[in-house]
Structures are given as C-alpha cells and as structure tokens.
Amino acid sequence: MFGVNHPNIQQNSVMPLTQGFNDIGYHNPTIKTPTLDKLAAEGVTLENYYVQPICTPSRSQLLTGRYQIHTGLQHSIIRPSQPSCLPAHMDTLPERLRQAGYTTHMVGKWHLGFYRKACLPTRKGFDSFFGSLTGSVDYYSYGSCDGPGLCGYDLHDDEGVAWGQEGKYSTTLFTQRARKILESHEPTDRPLFLLLSLQAVHTPLQIPKSYIYPYRGMANVARRKFAAMVSTVDEAVRNVTYALRKYGYYRNSVIIFSTDNGAQPFTGGSNWPLRGRKGTYWEGGVRGVAFVHSPLLRRRRRVSKALLHITDWFPTLVGLAGGNTSQSPGLDGFDVWPTISEGKESPRQEILHNIDPLHKPPLSLQPVWDASVQAAIRVGDWKLLTGDPGHGDWVPPQVLPTLPGRWWNLERTDSALPKPSTLKNVWLFNITADPCERQDLADQRPEVVQRLMARLAHYNQTAVPVYFPPDDPRADPSRHRGAWVPWVHGDEGEEGKYHGVYKKGKNKKKRKKPKCPLCKLQAFFLKLNTRMMSNRI
Structure with missing residues (x-):
C-alpha cells in the first residue's frame, strides 16, 4: 500500500x-x-x-x-x-x-x-x-x-x-x-x-x-x-x-x-x-x-x-x-x-515477557512447569508470573522516597513478600480487568494457571542457552587510553569459550579493588540501574 x-x-x-x-x-x-x-x-x-x-x-x-x-x-x-x-x-x-x-x-x-x-x-x-x-x-x-x-x-x-x-x-x-x-x-x-x-x-x-x-x-x-x-x-x-x-x-x-x-x-x-x-x-x-x-x-x-x-x-x-x-x-x-x-x-x-533460568531456586513439583523458574507470560486477558518477579510495590507519586534506602517502607502487600514458612511463586491476574495487579487469581483459577504454564513450557522448548559470560579484565579502559572500546581483535571469538548457562561471576583472576569508600559509594549510585537492578530481574 x-x-x-x-x-x-x-x-x-x-x-x-x-x-x-x-x-x-x-x-x-x-x-x-x-x-x-x-x-x-x-x-x-x-x-x-x-x-x-x-x-x-x-x-x-x-x-x-x-x-x-x-x-x-x-x-x-x-x-x-x-x-x-x-x-x-x-x-x-x-x-x-x-x-x-x-x-x-x-x-x-x-x-x-x-x-x-x-x-x-x-x-x-x-x-x-x-x-x-x-x-x-x-x-x-x-x-x-x-x-x-x-x-x-x-x-x-x-x-x-x-x-x-x-x-x-x-x-x-x-x-x-x-x-x-x-x-x-x-x-x-x-x-x-x-x-x-x-x-x-x-x-x-x-x-x-x-x-x-x-x-x-x-x-x-x-x-x-x-x-x-x-x-x-x-x-x-x-x-x-x-x-x-x-x-x-x-x-x-x-x-x-x-x-x-x-x-x-x-x-x-x-x-x-x-x-x-x-x-x-x-x-x-x-x-x-x-x-x-x-x-x-x-x-x-x-x-x-x-x-x-x-x-x-x-x-x-x-x-x-x-x-x-x-x-x-x-x-x-x-x-x-x-x-x-x-x-x-x-x-x-x-506475549512472552521472559524465561530466565538463572533465577532458579530449588526445583518445585509442578507437573507442567517448574514454577521456581522466573518467567512471565501474557495470553489474552491473563498474565502469569512464576519464580521471583521482583518487588511488587505500588508507589503513589506523592510518597516517592527522597533517599534510595527509604523505598522499602512504601505500600506493599502480603502477596508481594515471601513468608517465613512458604515462598509464593505463582501469580495470576486478569490484566484487562485488573491492570494494577491487585487481585491474584492463581488459587481461584487453577485451570488458567495450568494453561499458561503449558505455554511457558512450549516456549521453553525453543529457548537457546543463556549467554552470560564473566567479566573480561582486558576490557579495562586504562588499557585503551581511558576509553571503553572493543578489546577482542581479529578472528578471536569469545562465544566459543562459553557454552550453556553461566552463573554471574568474575574471572578467577580477580582485580584488586582500591580501598576507597567514596569511590565505592560513587560507583554504587552510578550503577543503580545496571548491576544492582539486574539482581532483581
């Protein structure tokens, strides 16, 4: 057209x-x-x-x-x-x-x-x-x-x-x-x-x-x-x-x-x-x-x-x-x-929001889908979350915290917090009727839970292994005139070194970290939306 x-x-x-x-x-x-x-x-x-x-x-x-x-x-x-x-x-x-x-x-x-x-x-x-x-x-x-x-x-x-x-x-x-x-x-x-x-x-x-x-x-x-x-x-x-x-x-x-x-x-x-x-x-x-x-x-x-x-x-x-x-x-x-x-x-x-097997606690006994795996899917009006979906806060703009450390005291619900005796790992919402995810229907609609878990299992059959390699010390900008630039040259390929699923971590040879409290604090704030947040995803 x-x-x-x-x-x-x-x-x-x-x-x-x-x-x-x-x-x-x-x-x-x-x-x-x-x-x-x-x-x-x-x-x-x-x-x-x-x-x-x-x-x-x-x-x-x-x-x-x-x-x-x-x-x-x-x-x-x-x-x-x-x-x-x-x-x-x-x-x-x-x-x-x-x-x-x-x-x-x-x-x-x-x-x-x-x-x-x-x-x-x-x-x-x-x-x-x-x-x-x-x-x-x-x-x-x-x-x-x-x-x-x-x-x-x-x-x-x-x-x-x-x-x-x-x-x-x-x-x-x-x-x-x-x-x-x-x-x-x-x-x-x-x-x-x-x-x-x-x-x-x-x-x-x-x-x-x-x-x-x-x-x-x-x-x-x-x-x-x-x-x-x-x-x-x-x-x-x-x-x-x-x-x-x-x-x-x-x-x-x-x-x-x-x-x-x-x-x-x-x-x-x-x-x-x-x-x-x-x-x-x-x-x-x-x-x-x-x-x-x-x-x-x-x-x-x-x-x-x-x-x-x-x-x-x-x-x-x-x-x-x-x-x-x-x-x-x-x-x-x-x-x-x-x-x-x-x-x-x-x-x-x-919509498959994601399946992340690196966020996987001990195995559960779910017959269709391992509900301990972090995953989320939307099918029609329904949305299913399994594993750890992250903190489930509702934060009204008038109570936005002044300091990062104060966010924890904002509005929370029991379903958003792990209980001492049991760890909840399945949530179901009708997003069309409840876009704010206030009413968890997982217990009331088990047939919908099973249907969406089957869809997760279907998608998981097509998944490739997670690629999350450890840090490479050769990336250090001090080796490259102080700039972040490509550090692997020629036909050298890193992908071949890492197969399958990798846990987060560094190379065995660890860098020496300077003893600088101010530097650590500065790096913390610079990376609020990178490394720290990635631990909740």
Whole structure:
C-alpha cells in the first residue's frame, strides 16, 4: 500500500530511557510534555504496549524482532566488561531496511555489547552511529563505570572515540546530531531510518538548572530532577520534529515514540498506578509508554488498546519500507501496521515477557512447569508470573522516597513478600480487568494457571542457552587510553569459550579493588540501574 503511493516513507524512532507510565503529560498533567502530548493526540496512543523490564533486552528485541529466549540474552543486561553482544548470525532491523533501500542512522545509547568491532552499531546495519556503547554515562563528562576504579570515557562517532565533547549535555548533543543528519540528507534521494535513543531519563539525575524551575514546587528532589529531564526529552522531540518539517521529511514520516522499560521510583520515576518498577515483571516494569504519529495513519486522533510488543516494530517497519522478512526466520514480532493505522484487530494474542533460568531456586513439583523458574507470560486477558518477579510495590507519586534506602517502607502487600514458612511463586491476574495487579487469581483459577504454564513450557522448548559470560579484565579502559572500546581483535571469538548457562561471576583472576569508600559509594549510585537492578530481574 505505502510502497506504491509513498515510495519514500521516512521512519523515525525516539526511545527515552526508564520513563514510567506516570511520567508523561497525557497520563500525568504535572509532567510538562506539550510536544509529546500533541503528537500523541494527533496520532495513535498505544495503551496496551509492552517492552522489557531493563535496557539490553528491550533493545535486542527492537532490533532483532525476537524474544530474549531466542537470542541468549535472557539474563540481566550486557555490562561493559562482558564479552557479549547480539548474536553474530542474527539479522537486524537496520540491515533489512538497508536492503530495502534505506539509509540508516543511530544516535544515542547502544547497550548491546561492543567487545568486538563486529558488535558495533555500524557492523549491525547502521550507516552511522553517534553515542555511547555502555548502559549508563555521565551526561556531561561521558564517563561510565563498571565498578570501583573501572571507569572510562564513552562517547563514540561511528567506530572511533569522540574525544573533546565534555561539558555538553548529552540530550542536547544527541539532538543536534540528529538534526544534522536530517539537514545533510536529501529525502527525495533515499528514504531514511533514524533511531534516536536518548540517554534521558536514565540515572544519573543530571539536568541544566533552567529546566528545573517549572518543577520548583516538587518537594522530592529526585522527582523534581527527573521531571525536568523528561522536559528535555520533550524539547528534543520538538526540535527533531521541527527538522522533519523544515527539511521535507514530515509528509512521508512515521514517528514512533517508545520507552525501553518502566521507571525506578526511588530515582524519581513513577509507574503509578501500576504495580512494580524497572527490573520487575509487574506491569510497572513492562508496560511501555508509546505512540505513533504520522500523516500516513488512516485513523488518527485515537487511543489503541490493541496488544502490542516491542518485537513487533521489526516486521512492521520492514513491511512499511517494502522490504521482505522471509529472510528473517524465527521472528516473534507481528506486522501491526493495519492495527495501528486502521484500527484492525491485533494479530498478537500473547506475549512472552521472559524465561530466565538463572533465577532458579530449588526445583518445585509442578507437573507442567517448574514454577521456581522466573518467567512471565501474557495470553489474552491473563498474565502469569512464576519464580521471583521482583518487588511488587505500588508507589503513589506523592510518597516517592527522597533517599534510595527509604523505598522499602512504601505500600506493599502480603502477596508481594515471601513468608517465613512458604515462598509464593505463582501469580495470576486478569490484566484487562485488573491492570494494577491487585487481585491474584492463581488459587481461584487453577485451570488458567495450568494453561499458561503449558505455554511457558512450549516456549521453553525453543529457548537457546543463556549467554552470560564473566567479566573480561582486558576490557579495562586504562588499557585503551581511558576509553571503553572493543578489546577482542581479529578472528578471536569469545562465544566459543562459553557454552550453556553461566552463573554471574568474575574471572578467577580477580582485580584488586582500591580501598576507597567514596569511590565505592560513587560507583554504587552510578550503577543503580545496571548491576544492582539486574539482581532483581
């Protein structure tokens, strides 16, 4: 349809980080996002859209269209020192778009591994890349740490280190690069795919002072800074949208806005009224904020309740581009453009949130599915969680904790806490009727529990082994002029060294950690959303 009438459809995606359900203006008017609100109101707001609870899994599923169980990235994130990345044999969304005649560009956060050059964005289908390779960097210095004394510079232009950018706020810098790409490209020559993956609103909470003023009435300092950072995202989207209009892209553009996971309440985010937070499989961790804005939409100005997942963007965008997914075997995503554009029924009826065998306590006696394995699945109206889904808090925004250590005293329920005599490991909810997961129906509807467990068992039969290798000391930035860069060269491949499932851990030869309490405290806060949170996923 679009291939004939609009041969040069321009595709533009914006992905802010760690933005919760309650962190956008059209869900919460105290958050000032006029641009996002307007774009969503004029397009299609996706109110039944799901992502993954942390960064790496969401990004891997966006770019491959496959569940984590099919990429080996079921467990946690890819840390800077880990020799891991997207599977070498697996095609990516930008590769398929390039085959369809697109020029492809990425600006912002990668977080899909970089231990070899073959893992870099420019080797995974992007014609250009400007941004950070790790999961969390300082907004001004571009420093990134993977532990005390293990820090380095992380800003890259294509495959080289972009030195000399210190002092420039990353959201502003990334937006400027995105606008430069749009300015330098001629939209009538080749269609363009731009992925703008902003660092905001990920920790650390850093913001130019001028953005804080509108939120000066917020008593909670973290919430105040977080809200101001959301406003920088809104401004970035406004500037990019203006560039789309100015340089002749807008008429044939499809603009997609999507978060990559839920928010962290104790670092200023809010998922209210949903349960849980980033790093958990409760709705607050996996229900994403998203909308599509485009002149090409047939039915605009509406809210869609159709079930959608982040894996769906791969076949949807390739289909829009006139590309072919027949050479992409094993896709878990669906082409949902008719659902978004015309309001047709979604082809998706279920979502596998994940199966993570590394979070497995002692075996249970479940005949269909080992309920001690951490897993979550959505089938129709029903959602099943097994194992340890993470802390099940409901955190009203007015009681957001001022200090990270105070989150534990927020509202909790007995079902969210392990009891001394028994450890609960099965929850069932009717998400359509109970989106806040207040009423556990596992005991009342055992037949539904068994049916969804059977689906988990079915998916598990197709799972590849978890790939979670130990840290590699060769990654240390001090060996590479102080920057995070690929450290495995030539034909040397790390994948062959690690087979099957690996426990978290270091190499046998441990690094000597400096005795520096301040350094340890600094590293702790820098990594709130990486290593510490990965232990709850």
